[in-house]
Amino acid sequence: MRVVHLFSRDLRVSDNEALLAASKYELSFAFCLPQDFNQLLPIRAHSLIESLKSLETSLPSSLAIFGNLDQFVAAAVQNGVSAVFMTRNFDTRSQLQQSSLAEKLYGHGIALNLVGSNYAIEPGTIRKDDGSPLKVYTPFYRRWSALPVTKPISVDLARANTWQLPGGEIPQLETPPPFKIKAGEEFAHRTLERFLAKRVHGYSTMRDRADLGGTSHLSHALAHGEIHPRTILQRIGHSEGEEMFRKEIAWREFYADVMYHNPHTLDDYFDPKYASMRYRDPSQDAALLQAWKDGKTGFPMVDAAMRQLRDTGWMHNRARMIVASFLVKDLHFEWQVGARHFEQCLTDFDPASNSHGWQWTAGCGTDASPYFRVFNPITQGEKFDPNGDYVRRFIPELSHIPGKAVHQPWLLVDGLAHGYPAPVVDHATERLEALARLKEISG
Numbered sequence: 507m508r509v510v511h512l513f514s515r516d517l518r519v520s521d522n523e524a525l526l527a528a529s530k531y532e533l534s535f536a537f538c539l540p541q542d543f544n545q546l547l548p549i550r551a552h553s554l555i556e557s558l559k560s561l562e563t564s565l566p567s568s569l570a571i572f573g574n575l576d577q578f579v580a581a582a583v584q585n586g587v588s589a590v591f592m593t594r595n596f597d598t599r600s601q602l603q604q605s606s607l608a609e610k611l612y613g614h615g616i617a618l619n620l621v622g623s624n625y626a627i628e629p630g631t632i633r634k635d636d637g638s639p640l641k642v643y644t645p646f647y648r649r650w651s652a653l654p655v656t657k658p659i660s661v662d663l664a665r666a667n668t669w670q671l672p673g674g675e676i677p678q679l680e681t682p683p684p685f686k687i688k689a690g691e692e693f694a695h696r697t698l699e700r701f702l703a704k705r706v707h708g709y710s711t712m713r714d715r716a717d718l719g720g721t722s723h724l725s726h727a728l729a730h731g732e733i734h735p736r737t738i739l740q741r742i743g744h745s746e747g748e749e750m751f752r753k754e755i756a757w758r759e760f761y762a763d764v765m766y767h768n769p770h771t772l773d774d775y776f777d778p779k780y781a782s783m784r785y786r787d788p789s790q791d792a793a794l795l796q797a798w799k800d801g802k803t804g805f806p807m808v809d810a811a812m813r814q815l816r817d818t819g820w821m822h823n824r825a826r827m828i829v830a831s832f833l834v835k836d837l838h839f840e841w842q843v844g845a846r847h848f849e850q851c852l853t854d855f856d857p858a859s860n861s862h863g864w865q866w867t868a869g870c871g872t873d874a875s876p877y878f879r880v881f882n883p884i885t886q887g888e889k890f891d892p893n894g895d896y897v898r899r900f901i902p903e904l905s906h907i908p909g910k911a912v913h914q915p916w917l918l919v920d921g922l923a924h925g926y927p928a929p930v931v932d933h934a935t936e937r938l939e940a941l942a943r944l945k946e947i948s949g
């Protein structure tokens with residue numbers, strides 16, 4: 507029986523249950539490019555390409571690439587495929603795509619088998635005693651950490667009986683990546699081991715420092731499924747740093763669970779009250795929004811972070827919170843405006859973590875940082891980049907300013923001498939404006 511394993515957010519061979527199930531049959535391999543592939547920031551597109559290239563080297567035959575699901579279904583029908591195997595996805599958009607694919611295949615008598623997940627505990631599993639889903643992280647974590655995590659499974663494709671589904675090749679972009687992008691399953695495992703050997707002991711104290719590489723940088727690998735979280739969990743012990751790291755892995759699982767139970771929260775408010783707040787219109791205030799995207803707001807910590815995103819496709823977690831708070835509470839744009847930009851740029855884009863990371867910061871999500879807590883971009887910079895190294899790394903126009911003075915360049919005679927802009931807004935004024943807007947919807 508001819509089957510296809512259609513990879514999506516599971517770009518790995520090891521510990522891949524759907525692939526194991528497919529490997530019992532005459533097997534071929536395929537991948538459909540995301541709908542918005544041509545709109546992605548080149549660095550994000552390059553990082554996906556590198557993941558696909560690396561995956562292909564671990565497969566016994568080529569990966570057939572398709573531009574969309576219809577092309578894939580047509581090829582499956584033409585080539586006598588009986589069943590398609592996929593890892594089940596849980597975010598809203600991917601679930602809709604998998605249902606649509608199931609329907610299209612069903613029309614041709616082809617089964618879609620959704621097997622396993624990219625989570626240690628499948629979203630939807632953990633519930634309160636009365637069966638309702640959890641809305642707060644800490645009780646979720648208590649239940650999540652009490653559940654046994656199954657052991658990683660091994661998949662051996664060496665003896666698989668394969669055939670070649672005709673399809674396109676992995677795309678190549680016209681411009682090369684700005685630096686060598688490392689990705690893939692093997693790199694994910696090496697990244698984990700390096701983190702466990704060198705960084706995890708200091709993780710609980712260093713993880714908030716934007717200037718230090720104190721975090722695991724496993725987010726790309728987890729978002730692309732190059733490593734399964736249970737493989738990570740199996741490798742970590744119970745030191746303070748490891749316990750903290752486990753809690754971060756659990757945040758990813760929590761947000762996936764929340765989105766599973768509240769599918770509208772991909773692009774709508776978890777707390778609907780906030781939908782009626784007054785926000786800026788991105789089409790009328792395009793220049794202000796562009797200044798945020800380009801890292802030219804005049805607030806060094808915000809701008810360094812936005813340039814880190816533009817230049818590397820990744821941003822430190824603390825910096826994500828600072829730029830998100832700034833966009834929503836200083837510039838008064840809706841969180842979805844920022845989330846969409848992150849989606850196009852982040853090489854670790856994960857629908858649930860992104861939408862709920864934004865909603866947490868905007869004050870309208872689960873466990874929300876209260877709306878009245880408005881991050882001060884200057885003091886946040888001084889605290890989490892105390893020597894100013896992070897700012898100088900990404901903003902050359904400020905490289906002449908030593909130490910933490912770089913967080914307020916406008917106070918120095920030559921602070922803005924090399925083309926760095928003055929602040930686009932006054933933080934104290936906008937903080938009061940944000941609180942006034944909150945009062946309007948709070949009655």
Ligand SMILES: Cc1cc2nc3c(=O)[nH]c(=O)nc-3n(C[C@H](O)[C@H](O)[C@H](O)COP(=O)(O)OP(=O)(O)OC[C@H]3O[C@@H](n4cnc5c(N)ncnc54)[C@H](O)[C@@H]3O)c2cc1C
Pocket residue numbers: 713721722723724725726728729754755756757758759761821822823824826827830848852854855856857859860861863864867
């Ligand atoms: C506005 C905003 C948007 C975000 N968008 C994304 C996104 O699209 N994709 C994404 O993977 N993460 C997102 N995050 C969460 C977090 O910033 C990243 O997971 C983290 O910075 C990745 O770096 P790391 O792998 O070195 O993290 P580590 O600190 O080493 O954490 C290990 C892993 O735990 C998970 N994790 C850590 N923190 C969080 C968190 N707050 N929420 C959910 N999972 C977490 C990630 O999978 C991460 O790789 C977002 C956070 C905010 C505030």
